[in-house]
Amino acid sequence: xxxxxxxxxxxxxxxxxxxxxxxxxxxxxxxxxxxxxxxxxxxxxxxxxxxxxxxxxxxxxxxxxxxxxxxxxxxxxxxxxxxxxxxxxxxxxxxxxxxxxxxxxxxxxxxxxxxxxxxxxxxxxxxxxxxxxxxxxxxxxxxxxxxxxxxxxxxxxxxxxxxxxxxxxxxxxxxxxxxxxxxxxxxxxxxxxxxxxxxxxxxxxxxxxxxxxxxxxx
Numbered sequence: 001x002x003x004x005x006x007x008x009x010x011x012x013x014x015x016x017x018x019x020x021x022x023x024x025x026x027x028x029x030x031x032x033x034x035x036x037x038x039x040x041x042x043x044x045x046x047x048x049x050x051x052x053x054x055x056x057x058x059x060x061x062x063x064x065x066x067x068x069x070x071x072x073x074x075x076x077x078x079x080x081x082x083x084x085x086x087x088x089x090x091x092x093x094x095x096x097x098x099x100x101x102x103x104x105x106x107x108x109x110x111x112x113x114x115x116x117x118x119x120x121x122x123x124x125x126x127x128x129x130x131x132x133x134x135x136x137x138x139x140x141x142x143x144x145x146x147x148x149x150x151x152x153x154x155x156x157x158x159x160x161x162x163x164x165x166x167x168x169x170x171x172x173x174x175x176x177x178x179x180x181x182x183x184x185x186x187x188x189x190x191x192x193x194x195x196x197x198x199x200x201x202x203x204x205x206x207x208x209x210x211x212x213x214x215x216x217x218x
Contacts, residue, residue: 002080002131004138007038010080014072015050017043019116019123020103021137024130029095031083034130036137039096039103040073041124044202063088065126073127082131096125104140111153111191112165117141120197121153122188144197156194158184163191173216185212 004021011018020039024030030037042048051057056064056071066088077084087096100106100114106123109115116123145151157163158180161172175181184190188208192198 001135002036002133003135010076011038011040012043014076015043015046016040016072016126017047019119019125020100020105022099022103023137024099025134030085030130033132034083035134036131037085037099038129038131039099039125040127040129041119042126042201042207044119044200045204048204048207069126073129077129080129080131082129085128085130087125087127094128096128099128100125107143107145109143109145109153109195110151110165111163112167113162113192115143115145115195115197117144118197119201120144120195120199121192122195122198122201122203148196152194152196153191156191158190162189176212176216185209185216188212 004018007021008018017040018038019041022037022039023035024037025035027034027037051065051068054064054068056068061067066086069086070084073086074084085094087094097114100116100123101108105118106114106116109121111121113121114123115121154163157172159171159175161168161175176185186209187193187205188203189212
């Protein structure tokens with residue numbers, strides 16, 4: 001029997017983390033007959049080492065993390081008799097941001113990007129599994145921003161590219177590409193790191209540097 005607990009355990013075994021579950025019985029963006037959607041992200045501490053050991057990370061082909069996600073989540077979805085869905089591979093793209101908010105575990109932050117109850121501004125979604133089986137949904141909470149008086153995310157960006165709700169992408173990329181932006185490039189966005197809840201993501205510095213390099217090339 002599938003439950004939130006068995007999904008949590010199964011995700012951990014695969015170096016993933018269950019970052020939300022929602023009822024999708026009336027959701028037109030999920031496969032017919034779907035009733036539950038399990039949202040999956042990288043597991044704190046274990047995801048990056050596991051990925052680096054994988055064939056996808058070492059074969060020199062494009063999009064290694066996406067291919068790793070397709071293999072690992074796709075295989076698990078088949079085992080569960082579900083359907084694997086991914087935030088990449090479009091257009092069209094699946095509405096992962098809406099699903100994240102509908103799960104009751106992620107909210108719009110003061111700076112714009114989603115904030116998660118366990119991973120703060122470092123939350124990311126590698127895929128999801130749509131399931132026909134129904135089971136009890138876990139209790140959800142409220143945005144951690146509601147009780148964060150300091151809100152360090154609003155003033156953390158050294159060039160003011162992110163912090164007003166209007167993300168100035170060219171300004172951000174220009175800074176990261178400069179000598180002054182070495183810290184952002186090698187350790188990840190200072191705004192995302194400033195969120196106290198982001199510590200829960202256990203983000204490897206090499207993982208952040210990898211994604212920042214991809215961002216620069218996008």
